[in-house]
Amino acid sequence: MSILKGYRVLDCSIAMAGPFAALRMGDMGADVIKVEPTTGEWQRHTSAGGAYGNVINTSFLSLNRNKRSFAVNLKDEEGKALLYKLVETADVFLQNYRPGVAERLGVDYETLKKIKPDLIYISMSGYGESGPYAKRPGQDLLLQSMSGAMLSTGAEGTPPQPAGQYLVDAITAYTAFEGALAALLHRERTGEGQLVQINMLDAIIANQMQEMTVFTQGLKPQRRSEEAHGHCYIRAPYGVFRTKDSFITLVTPHLPTLGEIFDVPELKAMDDEIAGHSLPERDFIFRITKEKLLELTTQEWRDIFDEHQLWSSDVYGYEDVIADPQVIHNQTFIEYEHPSEGLVKTPGFAIKFSKTPSSIRLPTPFIGQHTDDILQELGCSSEQISALKSSGTVATTQGEK
Template sequence: MTYSDSSNSALPLEGMRVLSFCHYLQGPAAAQYLADMGADVIKVEPTKGAFERHWAGAEAFIDDVSAFFLSANRNKRSLALDLKNPDSAEILEKLIATADVILENYRPGVMDRLKLGYEAVAKIKPDIIYVSATGFGADGPLRDRPGQDLLIQARAGLISASGSEPTATGFAVVDQHGAALLAMGIAAAYAGKLKTGKGTRIESSLFNAGIDLQTESLTLYYSSGQSAKAFERHPNVGTWFHEAPYGVYALNDAYVAISLNPVARIAEALSSASISEVASKNAYKDRDLVAATVAKELQSWRFEDLAKAFDAAGVWYERVSNYDDLRFDPQALHNGVFSTLALKGGDATLVNHPLKYDGRVPEMRMPPPGLGEHSQSILSDLGFSADQIGQFTTSGAVVTGQPLE
């Protein structure tokens, strides 16, 4: 892969500097969105590396490089710094003075104990945008509980609302949504700073992000006086609040997702007498009967034949793809969704930035960094001499490293 020179085309957040004190997924993914949009993101990580360097789901490592780390750390520079080492204080003071944003996702109180909390940072940089991402919030009765994606899905009602039985989402949905919300808030605060010269204190939580994901569902539930009985439904029905046949159905050779469609249209498309018989039913109140009838009709259909029938009738549907299908989906290829990063141990497939700016997807200007890969250049830019940098490395305050291979 080649890496682009951002000087050739301006990106929306060029000029913003972000110090990212983040690990796991939510914080790193938020910082990656900002880096993709042109921000100078410095990943300040422990001298042994951030957590995501050492763990990967499915034990997905390419040699010793974590695919989890690769997923959320492109376009960043790495400064490996021991925050507890007394020598790091001088480095941090100079570094903070150059920053627009501090982004951290430690547990509440950790940054204060490290003397890097909002009050301490604001004394160095009064116009700082200081962003804290926690599990449940900076205060409150659940402040100290672990804020991990699955646990948030459970507490926020997402698991109970998914599937005819409580079902966890098949990926870290809350982390990723929380990251997008963080990036949105930071971009908004930066726009405000450019106009007013003032910083902003931003507080985010995975719990709130998990609730925000369900804005439509929760508003419908509370506003219509529903009870938990509303969640009971035929296993083919996709949500508790949609009418049938909205959901996923097994075919002879595949699965198909059917969106909002009049039951009579489905019956006509399939020339189905059995579905015609239930077309006059209330598609929400009698959704189980409608879904069961559609499911029985579809089980003998092949997808190719069903697609022709549905297309002719204007039915909204899609074949259920798996990840192998998605990798070579023609629209995904057209949209430039994926890119390949060559490493010594093999190729990694990455998901690109999801938006286009002036018709272009932001390119990877820098691959995910090696631990401390940019420590020396960052310190040099701050005005430290080669001898001083040598002293910092000798004392263990700083670790310098090489690019990932």
């Protein structure tokens, strides 16, 4: 049995951070009901990279497995009443509406806790529920730029480089997931529900616990080098370098050993900690490393560095990640059949439980695919369900289920 089996989560979120958090609860066995508009959640209509799939685009597909879809119009009083009935049966309610929207819809914490006093209510926002930035758009790249992280990498004078994934969304999702589990544990011990507030700005700042404390407590400013050093607080050489045939990552090798390999007397005589953190020496080390690594192929350098027990790695593209023997051994990717999208291959759940493994029980749903089932669970008759559909209060998929 999965750990969260028997718990019900109402996922009223959109885009990435909220749906990703709810997906993780679904992977752990929770009955996740995706409460979405009758026209479908926003992410159904847009996809990263323009990968639209057959019926369900790949962005939505990736974030909404192990969920049932309940398509309902919350601006309709009858639709809102249906949601309230669902709240009576729920353990967790998750939303990432813009500030003020939950109150206007009548689904804020103060309203819902009167219906279900022990409800765990997860409220996600960009910058917090109040304050000078509360109404700003909480978009991943905007938060990356405000987090300070971009100025810890790259070369002085060059534009800061964003992460290659939706980093803040993912970190916020994990933070919300963690908050939900902790609140459920508290409820198990005390019977109390509570409001759990997560914002993207705090999440990405907290994720830099070490770097921020080096700045606040160690009083070390962020100082980028002239060369594109991998991180301003880690000694050189640390970064990605071009080789004769591709690229290689080299991480803080012992400088005298590197000097022996490169036959560079200056490196042989260096002290790791002093020279590696000194700004002028850091640039010198980087430039020597950059020049020498062009002489051999990546595999040749990998063999040499492995022999000397220095840390190095190939630089993977996604095709390399999927084919990597350790990734295959770990069963990092899972496959399941979807009615419209065929065989779906996607990252699985990263935590392995010995007694309560995660599983794929439900493929990503179509809009309102489970509306009928959920209404029946709420005690609605066939006649009532038909009337709700006719009035536009709810919607259900006409195609495959």
